[in-house]
Amino acid sequence: MLDFFELVQKSLPTLLEGTFVTIKLTILILALGLVLGLIIAFFQTYGNKPVRLLAGIYDRIFRSVPELVLLLLVFYGLPNIGFRLSPFYAAVLALGLRSAAYMAQIFRGSFMSVGSDQLTAAYSLGMGEYKAFIYVIFPQAIRAFIPPFANEYAIILKDTSLAYAIGVVELLRHGQYIIAVEYKPLPIFLVIAAIYFVLTFGVARLLKMLENKLKIPGIGV
Amino acid sequence: MSDKPLLRIINLKKRFGDKVVLDGISFDLNKGETKVIIGPSGTGKSTLLKSINRLVVPDEGEIWLGDTEIVRCKNINAIRQQIGYVFQDFGLFNHLTALENVMIGLTKVKKIPKKEALERARYELNRVGLSGIEDLYPAQLSGGQKQRVAIARALAMDPKLMLFDEPTSALDPELIGEVLAVMQELAESNMTMLVVSHEMGFARSVSDEIIFIEDGKIVEQAPPEKMFKDPENPRTREFLFKLSELYGEG
Secondary structure (H helix, E strand, O other): OHHHHHHHHHHHHHHHHHHHHHHHHHHHHHHHHHHHHHHHHHHHHHOOHHHHHHHHHHHHHHHHOOHHHHHHHHHHHHHHHOOOOOHHHHHHHHHHHHHHHHHHHHHHHHHHOOOHHHHHHHHHOOOOHHHHHHHHHHHHHHHHHHHHHHHHHHHHHHHHHHHHHHOOOOHHHHHHHHHHHHOOHHHHHHHHHHHHHHHHHHHHHHHHHHHHHHOOOOOOO | OOOOOOEEEEEEEEEEOOEEEEEEEEEEEOOOOEEEEEOOOOOOHHHHHHHHOOOOOOOEEEEEEOOEEOOOOOOHHHHHOOEEEEOOOOOOOOOOOHHHHHHHHHHHHOOOOHHHHHHHHHHHHHHOOOOOOOOOOHHHOOHHHHHHHHHHHHHHOOOOEEEEEOOOOOOOHHHHHHHHHHHHHHHHOOOOEEEEOOOHHHHHHHOOEEEEEEOOEEEEEEOHHHHHHOOOOHHHHHHHHHHHHHHOOO
């Protein structure tokens, strides 16, 4: 038992270094997913036919190909056409492109959850499209956005461990390095699992609190 | 300006695909008048109202609000601020309290300082008999209360004209009275109102004229006494008879 704590204490700084990389990966993937997802959602909702079709094809492809295949494709495949990325940015790109397809669906769903009567009422007060979106649509859509977003966040965080496969030195790989030296897989993997758990569960709790705070009285009680 | 009607509709036409919804509607509404539009469902009453603040764009015709033509005007948002619109299904903003619902048009569209807007919103809620529910959300209000908040929200914008699109048809029977009472008071205070409704009691006691529309055309328009006692068109007679059967004497 003492061994266990000693080992954890000794390896924690290295693991936290890896955790930092994992968090950085997660944030960048989230950012890419959010921005690109919003653009795709916009195209799918308001675009003309060819644009909608393109957005639809994007959506289908990135929701149908496994993350690991995407990672390998971007990191090992793209250099063949002269597009070479570091493992870290290859992971951001591959996982971010995948996430964008899901985020687009989340955006679409949350905007569509706001009834068209809300928009009509906003127009009737003399609001233009921009004001109607900022003051009426967005504040209601964000409430529908949070729960599926929390879900997507958890998926992204956990999927960053796949970046291990293309050599990104994140949490899991830092752990592997320690195991390679210490020959003690169980405690190290347990600590790694615990760190993933805290990151996933902690942020999920925060988002849940935000969701409750934003709950509209009288609805969904 | 004085003898010009507040609202003048000239030969309004609209079709959706093959269906002709408005087929040459023309009428005037003077300042301070209340006119009630009746007619079978699907005959263009709502489309007519929506055309007036261009939530629907007519194919042909003109709509004049004072000196401004609405169908082709550039700044529709400025026009909409002058026209209060009350919807059948209330259209209250779900994420805002009753008070905030009334305030938002003042602060975000008219750019009135918050303190002033707050006072005005309280005044309007009080006017429709809703003091004390300022901080409740739409989902916590009854249908009648919701519709009165919606009326207060429209009134707060100082509209020249109020449009009511079947304001009581989504309400439980015992809640209709409170909304009609507010509308009656408004009409008596010389608000200019155009009301789509089958509340014949209201039409009879409040309106200056009843307009009967069918298949996108005005079949008959007359003051209520004439309309009820001696309608000219047999079709009007038939429709009014059916209404009275459905809703009682009214």
